[in-house]
Every structure is written in structure tokens, then in C-alpha cells.
Amino acid sequence: MTRRRYAVVGTGARAERHVRAIAVEHADTCELVAFADVNRTRMAAHNERLAHPVPTYDAADFLKMLTEQRVDVVVVTTVDRFHDTYIIEALDAGCDVVTEKPMTTDVPSAGKILDAVDRNDGSVTVTFNYRYNPIHEKVRALLADGAVGEIGSVHFEWLLDARHGADYFRRWHRDKANSGGLMVHKATHHFDLLNWWVGSVPETVYAQGRLFFYGDENGERHGHADDDRFDIDLERDDWLKKLYVDARHEDGYRRDQNPFEPGVSIEDDMSVLVRYASGANLTYHLTAYSPWEGYRLMVNGSQGRMELEVVENSWVSGRLSAVHGTTADPEQGWAKLSVQRLFEERADVPLRFDREGHGGADERMAAALYGPAGQEDPLGRRATHHDGVLSLLTGFAANRSFETGEAVRVADLLALR
Ligand SMILES: NC(=O)c1ccc[n+]([C@@H]2O[C@H](COP(=O)([O-])OP(=O)(O)OC[C@H]3O[C@@H](n4cnc5c(N)ncnc54)[C@H](O)[C@@H]3O)[C@@H](O)[C@H]2O)c1
Structure with a gap:
């Protein structure tokens, strides 16, 4: 071959x-x-x-x-x-x-x-690896099969814990020019999942966002500015030391900035309201400073309701576990999915929960991307430039709405072909 x-x-x-x-x-x-x-x-x-x-x-x-x-x-x-x-x-x-x-x-x-x-x-x-998480595949399959009927509305809340969330404020992401802010850098994953699950495209977006927790002024205001539980020690991990500490002399790239240092131009608390072309409404919230990490999804449909709760880390400790991969915390995770049809009792859907590599998604996506050509993809997980743009349009519109205080029509941003 x-x-x-x-x-x-x-x-x-x-x-x-x-x-x-x-x-x-x-x-x-x-x-x-x-x-x-x-x-x-x-x-x-x-x-x-x-x-x-x-x-x-x-x-x-x-x-x-x-x-x-x-x-x-x-x-x-x-x-x-x-x-x-x-x-x-x-x-x-x-x-x-x-x-x-x-x-x-x-x-x-x-x-x-x-x-x-x-x-x-x-x-x-x-590389929307989240699509390859078996839990997300299950949600897609159930919704596409009409488990709740036609989708009327969706509520999606995503929480980044204060260890993972802080990481976006330690590096280049903290400058909106580098990352587009979390509405783009992070939420592109979430808006892609939502587009895929709802089976429609965003039409109108209204959003409010602010920097509430990180940054110098907030750090002082909330009493976190000198809290060393937000420090990251790159020297503790041989690989991170090689990538960032040993490489710093060439470009000055600092992977371990204090998230409470001045210079943050992205938001850490964001609320978004989206109207889809299908008529479905979405309320979405992203928080980057939570005690636990995970997400909650609720889908209201013409025949019932779906609820998903995924707890990736039930809590995180500070400094000693700040470097990914060296944690010894007794963290726990779980996932619960249920569907309740109208006039019926709730039915729990069995799930396999795996915390490694984004729920095993990275490995599964790598096999689909880099394995033999012509693999079957019945759930349509492989994402193109078109999906890439669609996932970004909600975030671009949200960023504009943050600035103007107005609702934004997605079609006014970019003509899709
Ligand atoms: N899908 C996921 O789950 C996932 C997870 C982590 C990161 N990512 C994505 O991967 C990308 C890299 O993230 P990362 O965490 O590895 O960041 P990183 O900072 O560790 O690596 C970025 C690399 O880009 C290099 N670089 C900077 N400017 C460059 C230029 N002009 N030309 C060429 N190279 C340049 C840097 O030297 C560095 O080696 C980002 O786009 C991020 O969103 C995706």
C-alpha cells in the first residue's frame, strides 16, 4: 500500500x-x-x-x-x-x-x-475529536433517531475547572488576537457538537460575556492574585520542561504566566442565545473558573426530553496537580444520560465513561483520520471546512454581540456556499 x-x-x-x-x-x-x-x-x-x-x-x-x-x-x-x-x-x-x-x-x-x-x-x-467521544455519538444517534421528536430547544452548560480553565489565561490564548477568545478557541468544539446534534445551522446570535475571574483587577478583587494554587510548575514534567522551559530561550514563549497578570483580553464567563434555522433555540453558557469540570445538556423535544450530565473531574486541587499528567488527586468522573418520553417514566441510557484522551475520542479520531481510506462513517463524524466554519460562526457572532450589545445575524458575517 x-x-x-x-x-x-x-x-x-x-x-x-x-x-x-x-x-x-x-x-x-x-x-x-x-x-x-x-x-x-x-x-x-x-x-x-x-x-x-x-x-x-x-x-x-x-x-x-x-x-x-x-x-x-x-x-x-x-x-x-x-x-x-x-x-x-x-x-x-x-x-x-x-x-x-x-x-x-x-x-x-x-x-x-x-x-x-x-x-x-x-x-x-x-479535528473535532469531541464528535468521536462515544457519549457524544450516542446523543447524536438518539436525537437523529427521534428519541425526543423534533427539537424545540437546547440548554448546554460547559464548566472548565480552575486548573484547566486557568491554563487559557497562562498562555497565548489570553490574547484574543491569538485565539479569538474562548467563544472561538474552546466553544468551537461545543458549537460543532450542537450543530451536529441539532442537525441545523445557527441563524441569529445574542451574547454577553465578561472577564470576571482572571486578570489583574479581578485577581485582586477576589483575593486570588497571590494564591500559589494557580501556579504551574513545568519543571515537574520532563516533556513539558523540554517543550517549554528548555525552548524558551529561542522565542520567549512563556507557558506558565500567572493568570492574574495584566494583559488578558479574553472573557472567562459567557452566555449565548442562538436561534437555529430549524427554529430550535439554544441557551449556552461557558465558565472557565469552576470547582469541577464537565457539562450538562438538556434537549426539549416534541416527544420528550433528554438530559446528559458529564462530570470529568469532580474537583481539582491546586499547585501540585497544576501540570496535566502528574496529578495524584482522588478526582472522580461519571456520565449520566436519560431520555424521558412524554407521559412515560425516565429511561436511563447505559454509557461507557472513559476519562483518557477526551473519553477515548482522540484515539478513535486518529484511527478514522490516519487509518485506511474508505472507512464507514454512518454518524457523519468526519468534519470538513464547512463544519469548521459553521462551528465558528456562532462564536464570531457572539464576539461581535459582546462588543455591540446587539443580536447578530450569522448571514451578515459570512456568505456560506
Ligand atoms: N482538539 C483538542 O482537544 C486540542 C487540544 C489541545 C490543543 N488543540 C489545538 O492545537 C493547537 C496547538 O495547541 P498546543 O496546546 O499544542 O499549543 P502549543 O503552544 O503547545 O504549541 C503551538 C506551537 O506552534 C508553534 N508556532 C507558533 N507560531 C508559529 C508560526 N508562526 N508558525 C509555525 N509554528 C508556530 C509554537 O512554537 C509551538 O510549538 C491549537 O490550535 C489548539 O487549539 C486542540
């Missing part, structure tokens, strides 16, 4: 999952041929883990890399604000693209990606 030639641009933490899938788990269908990044130390750290290290390129030589290494597929795992440049250049060079979420961070760049898809033959796949 001919193996497709993959290059990865942006060799930080998330790249590791793709590199492992390409170079190890799916080496029979894929060949890893190159890395590109602005930071040579980080590329070298990834190469150290490979049985067959690959050539590394400065990000400025991205196009040279595509030609020299005869790249078939580019995997984009850079800082969000640079996704569009690499997606477009890769498509124009005749490659396919696998991009991490969010596909991009603003309306103009989303339009440019759509143009690039139109003028080229290559495809863009957005």
Missing part, C-alpha cells in the same frame, strides 16, 4: 497526539516526513521521541518543505492565529489539510479559507 506523506506544522503539546498517530499507530498507512515550527528546540524534542527522526524546517521555509519532502497532507497544530496561513498555502500547493480546531480565529480568514478550498482540489478536515 502507498503511504501518504505527512508534515506537521506547529510542534507544541497537541502535535504529539498527531505525530504518534502518524508515525507509530498508523505507520502502515502514513509516513511522517517533516516538521515545521518557529522553534527548533521544540521540533528537536519531538524528534527525540521518534524511532526515525524527520527533517525540520523553520516556519518561514514552509513552502520549501512541502516541495522538498513531497508532502501529501499538512497537519496544522500551530497557535490558532496562524492556522489560516498554513491551511491556504498547503491547499494552494496541492496538499490535503488536517487542522486542529479552531479552523481559524476571525471572519476574514474564514472567508479566505473557503476561497482556497473552492479554487483547489485538496480537502480540509477539522
Whole structure:
């Protein structure tokens, strides 16, 4: 079998999952041929883990890399604000693209990606790993089967705990120009799930959001500014030390900023009201400073109601567990799903709950993306540039609504084709 030639641009933490899938788990269908990044130390750290290290390129030589290494597929795992440049250049060079979420961070760049898809033959796949979580698949299958009838309204609340949530305020995400804020960077996952579950597209969005917890003024106001339970110790984890501490001298990238330092331009508490083209209404809330992490979904339909509660971490402690992967906390998680038809008792739906790799989703998505071509996908989990844009439009509209205080018609942002 001919193996497709993959290059990865942006060799930080998330790249590791793709590199492992390409170079190890799916080496029979894929060949890893190159890395590109602005930071040579980080590329070298990834190469150290490979049985067959690959050539590394400065990000400025991205196009040279595509030609020299005869790249078939580019995997984009850079800082969000640079996704569009690499997606477009890769498509124009005749490659396919696998991009991490969010596909991009603003309306103009989303339009440019759509143009690039139109003028080229290559495809863009957005790695919405949440779709591959068995719990989310179950929700999709039940709703598509009419478990609650026609969907009238949805309520979705997502809580990031004060360890995970704080992470977005320690790094480049804290600058809205880099990430689009959590409405884009994080909620692209959630709005994608909602579009997929509801089976419709967002039409009108009204939102309110603010920075309530993180940032210098809030830290002082709430008495958290000097709380060392929000510190992160990168030296405690060999991999994170290599990626960030040892690589810092090249680009000054600080992975461990204090979330209560000045300079935060994103929100940490956001409420969104969405009207779907199907007529369904959504109320959505995202909080980034909760004592526990997880989410609650409620779907009201013409024939009944679905309720889902997923607790990923029932609590988190501070400092010692701040580095992902070194936790020894007695954290617990669970998932409960039920459907109640009108005039019937509630029926619990059995679920498999798995906390690893986004509920096992990362591994399942890697198999679908990097395994043999032509795999069946009855639930339509594989997400295209179209799904990528649709998931972003709610967040773009919410960001605009934060600024204007007005409801935003999604069609006024971008004409979808
Ligand atoms: N699907 C998921 O569950 C999931 C989880 C984590 C991260 N992600 C996504 O993966 C991407 C990377 O996140 P991360 O946590 O690995 O970040 P990171 O900061 O660890 O890595 C980003 C990398 O991009 C590089 N970079 C910066 N500027 C660049 C440029 N101009 N050109 C090329 N490379 C550049 C950095 O040097 C760094 O190596 C983000 O888009 C993020 O949203 C997705």
C-alpha cells in the first residue's frame, strides 16, 4: 500500500497526539516526513521521541518543505492565529489539510479559507475529536433517531475547572488576537457538537460575556492574585520542561504566566442565545473558573426530553496537580444520560465513561483520520471546512454581540456556499 506523506506544522503539546498517530499507530498507512515550527528546540524534542527522526524546517521555509519532502497532507497544530496561513498555502500547493480546531480565529480568514478550498482540489478536515467521544455519538444517534421528536430547544452548560480553565489565561490564548477568545478557541468544539446534534445551522446570535475571574483587577478583587494554587510548575514534567522551559530561550514563549497578570483580553464567563434555522433555540453558557469540570445538556423535544450530565473531574486541587499528567488527586468522573418520553417514566441510557484522551475520542479520531481510506462513517463524524466554519460562526457572532450589545445575524458575517 502507498503511504501518504505527512508534515506537521506547529510542534507544541497537541502535535504529539498527531505525530504518534502518524508515525507509530498508523505507520502502515502514513509516513511522517517533516516538521515545521518557529522553534527548533521544540521540533528537536519531538524528534527525540521518534524511532526515525524527520527533517525540520523553520516556519518561514514552509513552502520549501512541502516541495522538498513531497508532502501529501499538512497537519496544522500551530497557535490558532496562524492556522489560516498554513491551511491556504498547503491547499494552494496541492496538499490535503488536517487542522486542529479552531479552523481559524476571525471572519476574514474564514472567508479566505473557503476561497482556497473552492479554487483547489485538496480537502480540509477539522479535528473535532469531541464528535468521536462515544457519549457524544450516542446523543447524536438518539436525537437523529427521534428519541425526543423534533427539537424545540437546547440548554448546554460547559464548566472548565480552575486548573484547566486557568491554563487559557497562562498562555497565548489570553490574547484574543491569538485565539479569538474562548467563544472561538474552546466553544468551537461545543458549537460543532450542537450543530451536529441539532442537525441545523445557527441563524441569529445574542451574547454577553465578561472577564470576571482572571486578570489583574479581578485577581485582586477576589483575593486570588497571590494564591500559589494557580501556579504551574513545568519543571515537574520532563516533556513539558523540554517543550517549554528548555525552548524558551529561542522565542520567549512563556507557558506558565500567572493568570492574574495584566494583559488578558479574553472573557472567562459567557452566555449565548442562538436561534437555529430549524427554529430550535439554544441557551449556552461557558465558565472557565469552576470547582469541577464537565457539562450538562438538556434537549426539549416534541416527544420528550433528554438530559446528559458529564462530570470529568469532580474537583481539582491546586499547585501540585497544576501540570496535566502528574496529578495524584482522588478526582472522580461519571456520565449520566436519560431520555424521558412524554407521559412515560425516565429511561436511563447505559454509557461507557472513559476519562483518557477526551473519553477515548482522540484515539478513535486518529484511527478514522490516519487509518485506511474508505472507512464507514454512518454518524457523519468526519468534519470538513464547512463544519469548521459553521462551528465558528456562532462564536464570531457572539464576539461581535459582546462588543455591540446587539443580536447578530450569522448571514451578515459570512456568505456560506
Ligand atoms: N482538539 C483538542 O482537544 C486540542 C487540544 C489541545 C490543543 N488543540 C489545538 O492545537 C493547537 C496547538 O495547541 P498546543 O496546546 O499544542 O499549543 P502549543 O503552544 O503547545 O504549541 C503551538 C506551537 O506552534 C508553534 N508556532 C507558533 N507560531 C508559529 C508560526 N508562526 N508558525 C509555525 N509554528 C508556530 C509554537 O512554537 C509551538 O510549538 C491549537 O490550535 C489548539 O487549539 C486542540
